[in-house]
Amino acid sequence: MEKIAEKRRLKINTIHDHLVEIALYDPQFNIDPFVPKNIQRVIERVVENNPSFKLSTIKEQVGEDVSYFQIRLVLCKQKTKE
Numbered sequence: 001m002e003k004i005a006e007k008r009r010l011k012i013n014t015i016h017d018h019l020v021e022i023a024l025y026d027p028q029f030n031i032d033p034f035v036p037k038n039i040q041r042v043i044e045r046v047v048e049n050n051p052s053f054k055l056s057t058i059k060e061q062v063g064e065d066v067s068y069f070q071i072r073l074v075l076c077k078q079k080t081k082e
Contacts, residue, residue, distance in 0.1 A: 027080040
């Protein structure tokens with residue numbers, strides 16, 4: 001992602017936004033390279049136990065090792081499963 005951002009002269013957050021959008025619209029998009037399965041499960045459990053989709057609330061509960069980007073990807077994949 002860093003190489004793409006550098007080559008395209010974009011910020012890494014722009015690349016993250018594009019990947020989140022792909023995850024939202026493509027149910028076949030695999031988020032595993034970006035979010036390990038164990039972190040996906042942690043995020044999913046937090047959302048199940050507290051159905052708030054407020055990113056800061058989820059982030060507080062999953063810890064500092066999990067990025068907002070990873071949370072957004074998992075939320076998008078949950079939405080495509082509905």
